[in-house]
Amino acid sequence: MKASVCVPAYNHEKYIAQMLDGALMQQTTFPFEIVIGDDASSDNTQAIIQEYIDKNPGRIRAFLHTENQGPKEPREFAGRNNVLQLLKACKGEYVAMCEGDDYWTDPLKLQKQVDFLDSHPDYVICHHNAEVIYEDGTASHLFNSPDQKLTSNIEDILEDNWFMATASWLYRNYFLNNDFADWHAKAAAGDWAVVIQLAAHGKIGYLPETMGIYRKHSAGLSNVHAQANARFWLNRKEMFENVNQWLDYRYNETIQRTLTKYVSHLSKMEKIGSPD
Numbered sequence: 001m002k003a004s005v006c007v008p009a010y011n012h013e014k015y016i017a018q019m020l021d022g023a024l025m026q027q028t029t030f031p032f033e034i035v036i037g038d039d040a041s042s043d044n045t046q047a048i049i050q051e052y053i054d055k056n057p058g059r060i061r062a063f064l065h066t067e068n069q070g071p072k073e074p075r076e077f078a079g080r081n082n083v084l085q086l087l088k089a090c091k092g093e094y095v096a097m098c099e100g101d102d103y104w105t106d107p108l109k110l111q112k113q114v115d116f117l118d119s120h121p122d123y124v125i126c127h128h129n130a131e132v133i134y135e136d137g138t139a140s141h142l143f144n145s146p147d148q149k150l151t152s153n154i155e156d157i158l159e160d161n162w163f164m165a166t167a168s169w170l171y172r173n174y175f176l177n178n179d180f181a182d183w184h185a186k187a188a189a190g191d192w193a194v195v196i197q198l199a200a201h202g203k204i205g206y207l208p209e210t211m212g213i214y215r216k217h218s219a220g221l222s223n224v225h226a227q228a229n230a231r232f233w234l235n236r237k238e239m240f241e242n243v244n245q246w247l248d249y250r251y252n253e254t255i256q257r258t259l260t261k262y263v264s265h266l267s268k269m270e271k272i273g274s275p276d
Contacts, residue, residue, distance in 0.1 A: 002030035003110060004092030004173070008037055008083045009100030013044040015215065020052045022104035022212070024059065028111045036100070037063040037086040045100070063089065080190055087175050087194070095173050098212070102130075102167035106211035113170035116205055123151075124172045124202035125195065129210045130165035135217035143168075143214055150206050154199035157192070158243070158251050160258045164204075165214040166191050171198050183242035188235040196243055230269045237262040 005023045009016055023034050038046050046064045053060045069081035087095070094114055098104060106112075113126045130143045143165040149156070152163065174197065187193040195204075237259060244255045 001033055001092045003028075003032040003094045003096060003114060003170070004090035005032060005034045005096045005098060005110075006086055006090050007034060007098055007100055008039070008086055009041065009045055009049070010039040010082070011041045011043050011045060012100035013041070013048060015101040015103070016045050016048050017052070019098060019100050019103045020049075020060075023098065024052075024056060025107045026104070026110045027107045028114070030114065032096075032110060033090075033092060034060045035062075035086060035090050036060060037082050037089070038065060038100075039082040040065045040068040061089070080185075080188075083190055084180065084184075090173060091176070092173055094170050095175075097169040097171075098167045101215045101217065102165075102213055103215075104167065104212045105131075106209065109211040110170070112207060112209075112211075116207065117170065117172065120203075120205060122202055123205045124174070124198045125164070125204045126170045126207065127164040127168040127204065128207040128212070130168050130212045130214045131210055132165075132214045132216060135215070138216075142210060144206070144208070148206055148208065150208070152204040152206065154196065155251060155254055156204070157196055157199055158240070158254045158258060160261060162192070163206075164195065165212065167212045167214055169195075172202075174198055174201060181246055183239065183246060186235075186242065187239040188232055189239060192236075193239065200247065230266060233262060233266055233269070237266070 007019065007023070012019070020034070026032065036049060038049060049060070049062055049064065053062055063086065065082065069085065094117060096110060096113070109128070113128070116126045117123055129148070131140055132143050133140045144163060148163060156163070181193070181197055184193045184197070240255055240258055240262070244252060
């Protein structure tokens with residue numbers, strides 16, 4: 001299998017059809033599978049997924065859990081086990097990520113990204129621009145700025161820069177034959193954890209085309225991973241400390257600068273939360 005489309009879903013009944021339509025419309029010269037894991041949604045998400053399975057036999061492999069895979073606490077880790085199981089279930093040479101509330105708009109997205117990685121063996125991730133839309137009516141905007149680098153590396157990530165909409169990833173399926181790093185299970189920021197492990201093995205390429213939609217809404221996990229959530233930022237700091245050790249301190253200077261920023265941020269939060 002050339003590519004797997006990895007789709008974590010949870011209570012996405014308003015969005016999942018649009019996501020699946022965007023994946024099924026992909027025009028490729030290679031076979032690809034859609035691997036979807038629904039984390040025991042309490043709404044109609046699983047029924048909608050089943051409808052798409054019935055209409056598209058052999059194209060969608062679904063894990064429709066009857067119990068939430070957890071962990072239940074802390075809230076910052078919500079959905080992690082579903083995602084980790086799903087990443088391991090992808091059998092393609094490449095994996096494209098698209099969460100159940102995002103979607104793709106370009107029918108050639110997969111082909112363009114696979115072509116890029118096929119012709120650039122020293123790159124492990126390919127990403128592209130995306131439009132960020134808001135359910136509350138906030139004006140939409142592009143995820144990446146016009147000066148986004150065409151080539152990035154692990155040091156750009158370790159500098160605490162995040163420049164990849166999750167719905168834009170296509171990566172070499174490193175996890176098909178390799179386990180997740182020990183520290184991954186302790187990291188609330190699962191997207192960061194995946195990208196750091198991948199970027200340790202090669203470069204990151206950027207296609208400056210807008211080929212998908214990243215949706216921000218009240219139920220999204222980005223609202224849990226918020227600026228005001230001290231527990232999340234403490235976990236992020238601990239993750240970078242663990243990554244530093246995992247990388248044998250090769251990027252210690254860069255990571256120390258990032259840790260200094262986190263310590264400062266947490267200190268400010270502590271002062272704001274302290275009584276007079």
